[in-house]
Amino acid sequence: MIVIHSEEHRLQAGRSELNDGQLVPCYEKPARADIVRARIEAVGIGPIVNPTRHGIAPLERVHDAGYLDFLRTAWDEWVKEHGADIDALPLNWVAPGMSRRRVPRSIDGRLGFYSFDAGTPITAGTWRAATAAADNALTGADRLRAGDRSAFALCRPPGHHAGHAFYGGYCFLNNAAIAAQSLRDGGAARVAVLDVDYHHGNGTQEIFWERGDVLFVSIHADPADEFPYFCGHADETGAGAGDGANLNLTLPWGTDWSGYAQALAAAAARIRDFGADALVLSLGADTYGGDPISRFRLLSEDFLRMGSAIAGIGLPTLFVLEGGYAVDDLGVNVANVLTGFEQG
Numbered sequence: 173m174i175v176i177h178s179e180e181h182r183l184q185a186g187r188s189e190l191n192d193g194q195l196v197p198c199y200e201k202p203a204r205a206d207i208v209r210a211r212i213e214a215v216g217i218g219p220i221v222n223p224t225r226h227g228i229a230p231l232e233r234v235h236d237a238g239y240l241d242f243l244r245t246a247w248d249e250w251v252k253e254h255g256a257d258i259d260a261l262p263l264n265w266v267a268p269g270m271s272r273r274r275v276p277r278s279i280d281g282r283l284g285f286y287s288f289d290a291g292t293p294i295t296a297g298t299w300r301a302a303t304a305a306a307d308n309a310l311t312g313a314d315r316l317r318a319g320d321r322s323a324f325a326l327c328r329p330p331g332h333h334a335g336h337a338f339y340g341g342y343c344f345l346n347n348a349a350i351a352a353q354s355l356r357d358g359g360a361a362r363v364a365v366l367d368v369d370y371h372h373g374n375g376t377q378e379i380f381w382e383r384g385d386v387l388f389v390s391i392h393a394d395p396a397d398e399f400p401y402f403c404g405h406a407d408e409t410g411a412g413a414g415d416g417a418n419l420n421l422t423l424p425w426g427t428d429w430s431g432y433a434q435a436l437a438a439a440a441a442r443i444r445d446f447g448a449d450a451l452v453l454s455l456g457a458d459t460y461g462g463d464p465i466s467r468f469r470l471l472s473e474d475f476l477r478m479g480s481a482i483a484g485i486g487l488p489t490l491f492v493l494e495g496g497y498a499v500d501d502l503g504v505n506v507a508n509v510l511t512g513f514e515q516g
C-alpha cells in the first residue's frame with residue numbers, strides 16, 4: 173500500500189485552542205504525523221511518497237471559491253490587524269436572528285463567518301499545510317484511478333469537519349471529500365465515504381448532503397453529548413437527490429469493540445447495497461480508549477479488526493487520516509488498521 177505524506181504538514185503548528193473554557197496547547201499537532209510516519213516505516217506498510225501538486229481546481233470542486241480566497245489570505249489580513257505573534261482565532265459567530273447574507277470586511281468578522289469553533293487556529297503556514305494535505309488525498313485518489321487496490325493519505329491537518337464554506341474541528345479543507353470528488357471526476361460512478369473518526373464528519377455530510385452519487389456513512393459518538401453537537405443524528409438521511417445517501421450511526425460514550433463492530437457491520441452492509449465503485453475511508457483513531465478528548469474504549473488490537481472489516485467491504489480503498497490525539501499510540505493504532513486491511 174503506497175503512503176502519501178508531505179513534510180509541509182509541519183507548517184500547521186497552532187499555539188493554542190479554546191477547550192473547556194481555557195486556551196490549551198493544540199491537540200492537533202505535528203507530532204501526530206511524525207509518529208504515524210515512523211510506525212508506517214517500522215512496520216513496512218509501503219513506500220512513502222510526496223504528493224503531486226494539484227493546484228486549486230480540485231479544491232473548487234468541493235469548496236466555495238470565496239471561502240478558499242478567505243483561507244488563502246486570512247493570515248495576512250490577521251497580521252495587519254493583530255500582528256504575527258498570536259494565532260488567528262474567531263471571537264463570535266452567527267446566532268439565530270443574525271444572518272450570513274453579507275461577508276464582513278473585518279478579519280475578526282470573517283473568521284467567525286467561516287468557522288464553527290475556536291479550536292482551529294489559523295497560522296502563517298495553515299494554507300500551505302492544508303493544501304499539501306489535500307494534495308496527499310488527491311495523489312491517493314490518483315493511485316486508485318490508476319488501479320491500485322488501496323492507498324493511505326497521511327493527512328494533517330485533518331478535513332472531515334470542514335464543509336463547503338466553513339472550517340472547524342482542526343479542519344480547513346475536506347481531504348476525504350476532495351478525494352471522493354476526484355474519484356467521481358475520474359470515472360467512478362458511485363463513491364462511498366466511510367468515516368470511522370470518533371466525531372461526526374459534519375463537513376463531509378454537508379458537502380454531499382444533496383448528492384446521490386456519493387454515499388456518506390459515519391460512525392460516531394452521539395452528538396447529543398459530543399462535538400460537533402449540532403448534527404450527526406440518525407434521522408439525518410440526506411435531501412433531494414441525496415435523500416437516503418447519508419447514514420449516521422451514533423454510539424454512546426463508553427462504547428467498546430463489541431458495540432463498535434455492530435455499527436461497522438451495518439455500515440459495511442449499507443455500502444455494499446449502494447454499489448460503490450470505490451471507498452474513501454476517513455480514518456480517525458480517536459475512538460481509542462486512551463484518547464484524551466474522546467470517550468470510546470477501543471483497544472489497539474481492535475484497530476486490526478477494524479481494518480479487516482473494511483477489507484471485507486471489498487472495494488478499492490483510499491484511507492485518509494483524520495483525528496486521533498493519543499499521540500504516543502497513534503502510530504500503532506493507525507498502522508493496525510492498515511495492517512488489518514492488508515491481511516484482509
Ligand SMILES: NCCCNCCCCCS
Pocket residue numbers: 191192291330333341342369371399456458465494495496
Ligand atoms: N470538549 C470538546 C472539545 C472538542 N474540540 C474539537 C474536537 C475536534 C476533533 C476533530 S477529529
Ligand SMILES: [Zn+2]
Pocket residue numbers: 369370371456458495496
Ligand atoms: Zn475526531
